[in-house]
Amino acid sequence: MSAPTGPEPPSLDRDVDASARTELPAVGLGAAVGTSRRRIVRRLVRRPAGVVGIVLTGTVVAVGLLAPVLAPFDPFAVVGPSLSPPSGAHPMGTDALGRDLLSGVIFGARTSLVVAGLVGVLVLVLGVVVGTISSYLGGWTDDLLMRMTELFQVLPRFFLAIVIVAVFGSTLPLLILVLGLTSWPLLARVIRAEVLILKQREFVDAARVAGASGLRLVVREILPNALPAVSAFLGLVLAQVLLIEASLGFIGLGDPNVVSWGYLASQAQRFLRVAWWMSVFPGLAIAATVLGLNLVSDALSDVLGRSR
Secondary structure: OOOOOOOOOOOHHHHHHHHHHHHHHHOOHHHHHHHHHHHHHHHHHOOHHHHHHHHHHHHHHHHHHOHHHHOOOOOOOEOOOOOOOOOOOOOOOEOOOOEEHHHHHHHHHHHHHHHHHHHHHHHHHHHHHHHHHHHHHOHHHHHHHHHHHHHHHOOOHHHHHHHHHHHHOOOHHHHHHHHHHHOOHHHHHHHHHHHHHHOOOHHHHHHHHOOOOHHHHHHHHHHHHHHHHHHHHHHHHHHHHHHHHHHHHHOOOOOOOOOOHHHHHHHOHHHOOOOOHHHHHHHHHHHHHHHHHHHHHHHHHHHHHHHO
């Protein structure tokens, strides 16, 4: 005779799975991400190149934000004799029309800040959206989006901007739109590579087991860990954007209603031998800004590479 069977004992696998589901939400991912970011910042400020880059970039940002306060004159106003060398009244001299060059350089920082900020937003949004969708979904979606990325990547941005500005007019919003729509492919490729790695990590698997949806996995688990690496490449993209904007202004295709460093350098072409200050100070401003962005990007890339 077979022994009577009692109630089935509780499954150990089910207990372990339930315990895991109960404990997983307690993992403080936000705190971990915040700690990682603070560690990256501490390592960044320990590097001389990173500190120099932060100081240069921060100075340009501060000058751009405080331009109306810092500039002694209206950049378009005639306030002195033409082609006056640097002096106490005009520390950077005046241009051919008698306009204060220091005020022009300060307001040029504001123009560069606007261009870099708005282009950066466009590049970040497009790059993150395309790169994340491509890598997370995979398959034919990945192939389609990457082929589109390659198409935009091979477009000559400078010559395309020249053609569009020559046809539709040289306005600052149009220039920002053109540069933003043609500068995102590098970030899309970077974010795609990061998401491909991160979606295989254990904490993403744990969140998936805990019942997180695909959107929640991307927004709460993957992107916060991918964006620090993207920020290193964003600085390089913005440095290239500023150079293109300055180059367009130098050849006379910038917005004539705003003061930019390229515009100031363009005005100095006819007076290189008699008014050196007209080209030197705008050129130094462009060089310092591009150098600062590159130093921050290089230091951030080095820090992120060592932390992995």
